[in-house]
């Protein structure tokens with residue numbers, strides 16, 4: 001049996017991506033094989049998505065179009081032997097944070113590598129994926145990879161040197177946004193709103209703000225000026241936000257994740 005897409009490591013990110021691909025019908029379940037060491041996890045994949053599963057990473061590495069390597073960076077050395085017999089036309093996509101193309105190409109010489117940094121909104125086709133092409137990737141392989149990630153959101157091709165920054169901002173970003181949303185919802189509850197209402201108000205306010213920025217092409221600073229009337233409620237709220245140093249805290253958050261991505265790359 002041959003599979004078009006092989007996935008090595010069926011964890012959180014792999015699941016988000018495969019869920020999006022299946023709902024977009026880019027692949028049928030029968031065209032995907034996921035390899036994973038744990039039997040319970042393999043059973044979960046089989047039951048939930050109907051894809052083929054294997055305990056052997058070699059089975060995923062035998063896919064004819066794309067092999068997705070979705071293990072943790074620390075686990076990379078465990079999976080390289082499986083990739084040694086990769087088919088010449090197959091492109092290997094690494095989502096490993098911080099692991100350089102040079103490291104990947106050295107670990108598996110002969111393979112056509114691409115580094116991809118998607119984020120978890122790919123599971124609802126609202127992700128953004130940055131791609132950095134390795135030296136051996138041909139045009140057909142680029143199209144396969146672009147098509148795969150375009151099915152689940154936006155795609156940007158970037159120089160490899162940007163990828164740790166992309167990881168820190170967009171890869172980890174959904175977790176920061178979720179934490180901020182929790183704070184806003186709790187704020188609504190603090191001032192007396194029922195939690196379901198506070199949640200609805202928060203989610204739609206954030207979604208609406210993003211839509212406004214994207215559709216009007218204005219900067220966040222311009223949007224803030226539109227809302228902030230002299231002596232008003234927004235000005236009072238923003239004074240508190242600025243006094244707490246929220247902007248600096250967010251910058252440090254991205255910086256800390258960037259440094260972690262660099263450190264993980266060095267230990268892989």
Ligand SMILES: NC(=O)c1ccc[n+]([C@@H]2O[C@H](COP(=O)([O-])OP(=O)(O)OC[C@H]3O[C@@H](n4cnc5c(N)ncnc54)[C@H](OP(=O)(O)O)[C@@H]3O)[C@@H](O)[C@H]2O)c1
Pocket residue numbers: 008009010011012013014035036037038057070071072073075078079095096097117118119120171172
């Ligand atoms: N989560 C994100 O939002 C995100 C975003 C962008 C990129 N990434 C990247 O995606 C990769 C995976 O992250 P994740 O969050 O999905 O982590 P994860 O949930 O831990 O997924 C990795 C999976 O690989 C499995 N695994 C361990 N050793 C293996 C082996 N030898 N062969 C095959 N599978 C093996 C793990 O099994 P066990 O559960 O048994 O350990 C785990 O289920 C990382 O390199 C990360 O940098 C993640």
